[in-house]
Amino acid sequence: MNDLQVRHIASMLKRTFSDKIDTSDCLTTKKEDEESLFLTRAYAAYSLQVIAGVSEDIAANSITDGANDNGIDAVLFDRTTKILWLVQSKWKKKGTGEPESGDTFKFCDGIRKIIENDFDSFNSKIKKKQDDIEDALNDYTVKIHLILAYTGGDTLSTHNSDAINRLLKDINEDSEELISFETFTLSKAHKALAGLSEGRPINSEITIEHVEKIDTPYKMVYGIVNGSVFAHLWDKYRNKLFSENIRGFLGDSVVNEDMQDTILRCPENFLYYNNGITLLCDSFIKKPLVQKNAGTFNITNLKVVNGAQTVGTIGKVYGQNPKSIEKIWTSVKLISLEDCPQGFGENVTKKTNTQNRIExxxxxxxxxxxxxxxxxxxxxxxxxxxxxxxxxxxxxxxxxxxxxxxxxxxxxxxxx
Incomplete structure (x- = not known):
């Protein structure tokens, strides 16, 4: 099964990044070595495409892998979300295992050198990004996010976990979370394949509790939905969910950090504090299930047009603490556009995002x-x-x- 998943991902990487990733610095002439180098670099780009929500070109231009990279295979400063992304990538052909502890230690040491503004030992690829890195480090609102991308299992060994945790503790100390970390494993990468398919609508099934329905003038259902539903949608589709929203997930903003704190500290209050999520779709059909005060709907072409920060924050926290997400509920409006006049969907998006701002x-x-x-x-x-x-x-x-x-x-x- 792992072999088949690796094959699927490799095929996508070749199709997507074959003309975007440079491998001219490969140290051997063996075709298999050059392919392995390409896949390692393309997988780093893919992790940024999925997690950071950037385009193929931006992701590919972030690659810094090569001699003297100090374990850092990709660097991206997203000035919109105020996040500095640093990636280490390891391609595992068999789809098992994890990075060698020595590689992880090297990655952590490379991060420390960047934090200390020590670029002397880095290659030209990273030095070209030095201005971006320094701009990020000089801005107190910027967060640093580390990605360990590898085509293996979801669990890291004690050696690797300890190395990462020491780094996070040293940098964060007793202050707010300045630096965070996540893995991009084989299972996550394979799930994301469907989410990045261009042109394919998001068709999903959602169960709404305490559901109410409105038929005129336009079809809508509303109620509350468990946080785990949106966590799974985020895990699969990421920023594609927000393709028609006015903005994507903004990462660790002040509002999102407060939302995260509510999820972790008092999840039972999330429903009362949160403004909710508005969904548009081409159509929805209620499944013929016997459910008390609930309805399960098959939804065609699902889009989140208001609530991107809620969905993104839920998805982020789920990777760290799934039990907290399973305890939260959020109010949801699901609006069908099947009998709506032209431009109605755009108006819903605009109006739900431009109410008077609370300062x-x-x-x-x-x-x-x-x-x-x-x-x-x-x-x-x-x-x-x-x-x-x-x-x-x-x-x-x-x-x-x-x-x-x-x-x-x-x-x-x-x-x-």
Missing amino acids: KRDFVSLDPLQDKLKIELAILGVDYHIKRSAEINITKTSCTVEDAMVAVGKLPKLAY
Whole structure:
């Protein structure tokens, strides 16, 4: 079975990257050696295509494998998601095993050299990316994500796990998660083949609990869905799920990290905190199953048009802690476009993603001290406006939260 999966992946890599991956530096003239070198490099590119959600060309241009690569086979700085991706790739022809511990140690040492800004021992491929790497390391909002890509089993040995964990602990220390890690194994790579097939719609089956249905003017069902459903969809399709969304998964943003914290610390509250997910499809059909307060739907051409950050975060956490994901639920709207007017789907996407934005300043209204201050100022004849509103009338006897912050020297004066 493993041999067949390896064969499927190798065939895809040759078809996709044959004219994009350079192997002119192969040290032997043996055809099998050049093929192995190609597959190792193409597999590194494939891991970025799947996990980072980048194009074939961007993934291929990220390859740094070669002499003096210090164990780092691909480097990619995604300035949109603010993630620096560093990859080590090992092609296992038989589909079993894992990287040698020496290779993993070399990878970890290479990461440490990059963090320390020591590029002297690196090859020209990595030195060409030095500006990107330094830009990433100089930006405190950027996260570093490591990928160990190999066509073997899902479990790493103690030696390899310990090496990776020491590296993560040394860099993260007691601060927030600056660097993270995941494997890209044979099973993950094979599952992703369907998700990256160009032009193929995502047809899936989803069970919705506490389901309700609306037939007019357009067909829609809504209810709640267990987090594991979206974890499996993410594992298979990644950013293809968001092909018609206004943006893909943004990685470790502040909002996504807060969402992740909720999943890990209080999964039972996720349903109450999360805004939910909106799905569009060409059509859906309820399966004839006897289910109390639930319905299982066969969905044609599924697309996530709102909730990309929720789905991506669920998928990321599932790889680390599947039990937490199985405890969370999220509200879902599933809208069929089969009888909708032209442009309706685009309008759903636009409207669900362009509601008035809540800013950090708005959370001040939840602070009970602000209510106390409002009462005290009212006694003095001052109308204190806590919430933002278009109806606020600024007079000589009124002030806003921003005015109060200026008064205590916390914020430069804002122009109205």
